[in-house]
Amino acid sequence: xxxxxxxxxxxxxxxxxxxxxxxxxxxxxxxxxxxxxxxxxxxxxxxxxxxxxxxxxxxxxxxxxxxxxxxxxxxxxxxxxxxxxxxxxxxxxxxxxxxxxxxxxxxxxxxxxxxxxxxxxxxxxxxxxxxxxxxxxxxxxxxxxxxxxxxxxxxxxxxxxxxxxxxxxxx
Numbered sequence: 001x002x003x004x005x006x007x008x009x010x011x012x013x014x015x016x017x018x019x020x021x022x023x024x025x026x027x028x029x030x031x032x033x034x035x036x037x038x039x040x041x042x043x044x045x046x047x048x049x050x051x052x053x054x055x056x057x058x059x060x061x062x063x064x065x066x067x068x069x070x071x072x073x074x075x076x077x078x079x080x081x082x083x084x085x086x087x088x089x090x091x092x093x094x095x096x097x098x099x100x101x102x103x104x105x106x107x108x109x110x111x112x113x114x115x116x117x118x119x120x121x122x123x124x125x126x127x128x129x130x131x132x133x134x135x136x137x138x139x140x141x142x143x144x145x146x147x148x149x150x151x152x153x154x155x156x157x158x159x160x161x162x163x164x165x166x167x168x169x170x171x
Contacts, residue, residue: 008032011081014108016068016099017091021048021061023084028057035061036080038071069095072102079110089120097127104129109150117146 009031015024018037028035035057039045045065052061064071068087083103087096096117103109117126121144128134134148 008082012036012078012110014038014080014083016083016085017087018048018063018084019044019086021051023086024061025051025055025057027082027084028055028060032060032082036064036076037061038064038066038068040065040067068099069102072099072106072108075107079113080108081110081113083109083113083115084118085116086118089123093124093127100126100132101129104131104150111150111152113150115148117148119144119146 008027010033011027013024013027013032013035015021015027015035015037018024018039021037021039024035024037037048037052039048042065045063048063052058052063085096085099087099096119100115100117103115109115115132119126121139121142123144125134125137126146126148128148131151132148133151134146137144137146
């Protein structure tokens with residue numbers, strides 16, 4: 001589903017709530033330029049550090065053991081093209097909303113970024129910031145994967161997503 005929207009090769013990838021790092025490490029194996037994996041749990045971070053070393057991805061992958069909101073409080077040196085959020089299902093919706101807002105407010109997203117959020121099917125659709133639009137939600141058993149992008153505005157200031165499809169690309 002994500003592969004149809006964006007290639008990973010040459011892209012900057014942010015993996016929040018990384019756990020063992022499966023998503024970020026897969027991105028590195030597919031040619032991502034840089035991968036930042038964020039995992040604050042000490043046990044999971046040790047496993048993740050070992051996985052990075054075992055796969056010899058130290059030149060592409062960087063691990064941050066900061067809490068997600070602490071990391072997102074400051075702008076990154078460069079924005080990210082692909083952002084994975086796979087928080088614990090028990091993460092309150094309000095905290096997820098704050099996380100998504102911090103990605104936008106602190107310039108973590110490139111103009112053509114793809115945001116992938118994994119949640120329990122029992123959770124509601126994430127509350128997206130006004131400058132992000134959800135493109136799709138797809139259910140996989142007990143999991144729903146939500147894909148979103150920053151809103152693209154035309155030179156006249158209207159949302160590209162709201163324009164007549166026959167008028168897109170016409171200035």
